[in-house]
Amino acid sequence: MDTALQSLIYAADDHYLSDADLDRFGKDVQALGDRIEAYEYIRERELSILQPAVDYLTEEFLGSDPKLLERAVMHWLSILRYAAMAMLLNNSEYLSRRILEWLPDLVEVYQLRDIELALYRLILVQAKSSLSPEQLALIKPYLEEAYAVLLNAKPALQKAA
Amino acid sequence: MISVKELVRESHLPSNYFAPDVYIQGDLEAGLIENRKGARLLALPEPFLEAIYEGLAEEVGAASESVLYKCGAWWGKTFYRRFAEEVSQHYKQPLAEVEMIEFLQCFKQSWKTHGWGKVDLDFNFYQQGFIVVAVRNSAFATSGSALGKPKCFVEAGLLSSFFSGLTGQKLHCIQTTCESLGAECNYFVLGLPERVKRAEAWLQENHDHATIMDRLCQGQANR
Numbered sequence: 186m187d188t189a190l191q192s193l194i195y196a197a198d199d200h201y202l203s204d205a206d207l208d209r210f211g212k213d214v215q216a217l218g219d220r221i222e223a224y225e226y227i228r229e230r231e232l233s234i235l236q237p238a239v240d241y242l243t244e245e246f247l248g249s250d251p252k253l254l255e256r257a258v259m260h261w262l263s264i265l266r267y268a269a270m271a272m273l274l275n276n277s278e279y280l281s282r283r284i285l286e287w288l289p290d291l292v293e294v295y296q297l298r299d300i301e302l303a304l305y306r307l308i309l310v311q312a313k314s315s316l317s318p319e320q321l322a323l324i325k326p327y328l329e330e331a332y333a334v335l336l337n338a339k340p341a342l343q344k345a346a
Numbered sequence: 347m348i349s350v351k352e353l354v355r356e357s358h359l360p361s362n363y364f365a366p367d368v369y370i371q372g373d374l375e376a377g378l379i380e381n382r383k384g385a386r387l388l389a390l391p392e393p394f395l396e397a398i399y400e401g402l403a404e405e406v407g408a409a410s411e412s413v414l415y416k417c418g419a420w421w422g423k424t425f426y427r428r429f430a431e432e433v434s435q436h437y438k439q440p441l442a443e444v445e446m447i448e449f450l451q452c453f454k455q456s457w458k459t460h461g462w463g464k465v466d467l468d469f470n471f472y473q474q475g476f477i478v479v480a481v482r483n484s485a486f487a488t489s490g491s492a493l494g495k496p497k498c499f500v501e502a503g504l505l506s507s508f509f510s511g512l513t514g515q516k517l518h519c520i521q522t523t524c525e526s527l528g529a530e531c532n533y534f535v536l537g538l539p540e541r542v543k544r545a546e547a548w549l550q551e552n553h554d555h556a557t558i559m560d561r562l563c564q565g566q567a568n569r
Contacts, residue, residue, distance in 0.1 A: 232351055235350045236349075239348050239350055243348055254348060255348055255353060258348060258353060259353060259359060259360055260360060279367070282365045282366065283362055283365050283367075283368070284360070284361060284362060286362065287360075287362035287455065288360070290447060291360070291447055291448070
């Protein structure tokens with residue numbers, strides 16, 4: 186659930202919401218409308234955002250193993266979907282829990298860091314041309330969060346035999 | 347040329363199956379906590395665990411260590427079965443065919459989500475026949491009275507059965523350090539019983555984890 190709305194619901198546990206809270210509630214509901222619209226837009230344009238980014242990626246990493254490139258693409262497909270949902274819920278913890286806490290070890294083991302970071306950059310370029318500035322502003326913090334996590338990916342696992 | 351459309355259609359999108367907000371669910375109407383497959387989960391209060399430890403110690407004395415290990419081993423057997431089933435279903439392939447790193451991620455996350463602490467596996471001794479497991483914030487180290495030696499017998503039993511199920515070989519597990527004794531984590535060593543049990547004497551002589559690992563590996567090299 187939307188974290189801002191949820192905190193207001195908790196606040197109303199045993200008393201009426203104040204005028205200021207009700208005003209905030211109205212604004213949060215309105216913001217939720219904008220996020221639903223952005224979510225639908227991203228959902229409908231997933232392919233048109235990702236495919237050109239992936240095409241540029243394959244050119245940029247011409248000699249790389251296609252399986253590795255595919256794996257990185259799958260990661261960003263997931264990131265984009267979870268980021269869109271986190272945006273809808275206004276909840277960055279959702280993105281962290283569902284994918285970002287889990288991904289760095291995989292990126293490290295398959296040595297995908299450079300590919301993943303390049304793909305982030307290419308996806309952002311496509312998102313800029315596909316989404317309105319307002320929609321981009323809604324989704325961008327979540328994509329940036331994913332970028333930051335992958336940028337700092339550390340070798341977390343011991344060497345598997 | 348990579349087709350995103352084809353990838354979406356044919357591949358399994360990666361995700362954290364054991365993410366706590368999706369894995370642990372509740373049926374509040376029925377008063378149940380369940381996992382995402384509908385299996386019932388119980389949240390045990392710490393005093394209850396303590397009561398089990400104390401009660402057993404009072405009734406059976408030193409044998410309680412072996413009872414707790416066996417309880418853990420029994421539990422680990424069913425936990426492994428459930429884990430294997432769920433992970434296989436999630437990845438749509440047998441556990442043995444799931445990529446090693448993905449298996450490890452699932453294992454570590456499942457441990458965390460169940461509230462048993464943070465687990466890491468060290469395969470550096472694999473060639474010598476040992477796997478080392480490190481658990482931080484263990485759920486089992488704080489309960490029960492101090493024994494002056496590692497005391498997470500349930501956890502050791504749980505790990506022994508889990509990895510026996512995974513490797514298809516009967517493995518034993520020895521705990522070499524314990525958070526209850528001020529160590530930074532619980533270290534467990536898994537291996538074939540005849541190899542690992544030699545460490546019990548070194549533990550009684552208060553040797554540290556590194557020394558025990560050296561001796562275990564040395565023992566293997568001399569064979």
